[in-house]
Amino acid sequence: MDMHTVVVGTSGTTAEDVIAVARGGARVVVSEEALAAVAAARQVIDDLAAKPDPVYGVSTGFGALAVRHISPDLRAQLQRNIVRSHAAGMGPRVEREVVRALMFLRLKTLASGHTGVRPLVVETMAAILNAGITPVVHEYGSLGCSGDLAPLSHCALTLMGEGDAEGPDGVVRPAAQLLAEHRIEPVELREKEGLALLNGTDGMLGMLVMACADLSRLITSADITAALSLEALLGSEKVLAPELHAIRPHPGQGSSAANMLAVLSGSGLTGHHQDDAPRVQDAYSVRCAPQVAGAGRDTLAHARLVADRELAAAVDNPVVLADGRVESNGNFHGAPVAYVLDFLAIAAADLASIAERRTDRLLDKNRSHGLPPFLAGDAGVDSGLMIAQYTQAALVSEMKRLAVPASVDSIPSSAMQEDHVSMGWSAARKLRTAVEALGRVIAVELVAATRAIELREGLEPGPAAKAVVAAVRAAGVEGPGEDRFLAPDLAAAEAFVRSGELVAAVEPVTGPLA
DSSP states (O other), X not given: OOOOEEEEOSSOOOHHHHHXXXXXXXXXXXXHHHHHHHHHHHHHHHXXXXXXXXXXXXXXXXXXXXXXXXXGGGHHHHHHHHHHHHOOOEEEEOOHHHHHXXXXXXXXXXXXXXXXXXXXXXXXXXXXXXXXXXXXXXXXXXXXXXXXXXXXXHHHHHHTTOSEEEOTTSOEEEHHHXXXXXXXXXXOOOTTHHHHHHOSOHHHHHHHHHHHHHHHHHHHHXXXXXXXXXXXXXXXXXXXXXXXXXXXXXXXXXXXXXXXXXXXXXXXXTTGGGGTSXXXXXXXXXXTHHHHHHXXXXXXXXXXXXXXXHHXXXXXXXXXXXXXXXXXXXXXXXXXXXXXXXXXXXXXXXXXHHHHHHHHHHHOTTTTTSOOGGGOSSBTTBOTTHHXXXXXXXXXXXXXXXXXXXXXXXXXXXXXXXXXXXXXXXXXHHHXXXXXXXXXXXXXXXXXXXXXXXXXXTOOOOHHHHHHHHHHHHTTOOOSSSOOOOHHHHXXXXXXXXXXXXXXXXXXXXXXXX
16 A cells, blocks of 8 residues: 555645545545634534524525524434435445545545534544545435535445445445444534535546546557557558648647657558558548547546646535635536536547547458458458457447436436536546546557557568567567457456556657657
C-alpha cells in the first residue's frame, strides 16, 4: 500500500490526490486550518438549532417533507433516519476504488467549512479511509440529483457503525465489527450532519476523475496502434506532417499526429506501396486517425476542466456561507458532470470504432496490400485473427450502445419536488464499462498490427515498431504461426495496454508522447 499522504484543506483537492487515495491507498490527513473552519461552521448550525425558527436540514424534514418542523428531541433520530432510509441501493457492489473516491470527495466537501458538520465527523471519515474499511455500495440508487444519495448513504451508514463494509482483508463484515477492530467510535449524528453526508456529486465525480486518467493513457495507446496499423498497411506518413495539422489548429489533433509521426520515424514500410501499387490516399480509418483521436483528446481536456472545477467546489444543501448565512441552493445537481461523462463515452466509442476498422483492413486480403487472409499461418487450415476481430466488433457495438447519453433522461422523484435529475451516476457507470471495453479494442488492434508487421518480410519496420513487437512478445502475446488458443494472447495484450506498458515500450525510442 502506498504510504503517500494526502492533506485535505478547505480549498478542494486535485485529481492526483483522488487517484492516490482511491487506487493507491494513500493516507488522508485533515489540516488544522480545515478543522478550525469546520468548527466555526458548526457553531453557526448549533446557534440556529437553538432558535425556534425552522431551518431546512437543521430543524425540518427533507425533500418533499421539508414542511415539517422537527422538535429538538427528535433531531438526532431525524439524522439517523435519513441515512438509514436513503441507504436503499440495490444490485451488484461497485468497485472498491469508486467507494474510496466517493468517501474522499465527500470528506473534501465536509472539510471546506461550508457544511456545518462537527470536526468529529470529518476525522472519523478520514480514519475509516485510513483503516482500509470500504462500505458496501450498490450499483443502483442514484439519480444524480440531490447528489449521489443512496451511494453516499451507504457510506454514512458505516460511519454510524451500521450496515456492512469490506475490511482491508477484502472480507465483508458488519461495519460495527470493523470499526471496533480499528478502535474507531461510531458517530452519533446531530443536526444537519446526516444531510451533509449524503448531498454531493462525489460518486460521479470520482468516476470521472479516474476515467480521465485512464482515457488519457488509452488515447495515447490508440495513437501508437494506429501508427503501427498504418505501417503494417504500407500507408503514407505524409498526412501526419505538422504543417497540415497547423492549418486546422485543434490541439488534440496536432498532438495525435505528432505521436503517430514519432512512432513511424525511421520506418522502411511507410509509403512502400508507391513502388508497385500506387495509392493516392489511404482509407479514412488510417488517414483520419489523428482527427478522430484528437477530437477525443480535446473532449478529454474539456472534461478535465469540468472535473477541476468540481474538485474545487463544496457541494451541499444548505450551505454555511462565510458571512454566517445558511442558504438553500441547487449546487448538488449533477448536470455539469453528467454531460462530460456522456461526452467521453461518445469519444471512446468513436475511437474504438475507427480502431476496429483498421483491424478489419489488416485482416482482409483484398485491402491489406499483400498480407495473408486474417493474418493466418495457413489460411483455410488456420483462421488466424478472424474471431479476434469478431470480439472487437462486439465490444465496439456495446460501446455504441453505451454512448447513448444518460444525462438527457430524467425521472421525477420525491413527490415532484425533485422533478429534474441529472442521471450522472448512471453516465459514470456506463463510462467505466466503455473505458474498459476501449482498452480491449486497442489490444486487439495491437495484436493484429504487430503480427502484420512481422509478416512484412523483406521490409524493415521502424525502431518504435520493433520495440513494441519485442515488448508485447515478452508480455506473452505470440507472433505469427499456426492457430492456437487465442484468448490468453488477447488477455495479455489487454493487460499490456491497460497497464501503460505499450506507451512505456515506445517512449524510450520516440521520447515522451502527448
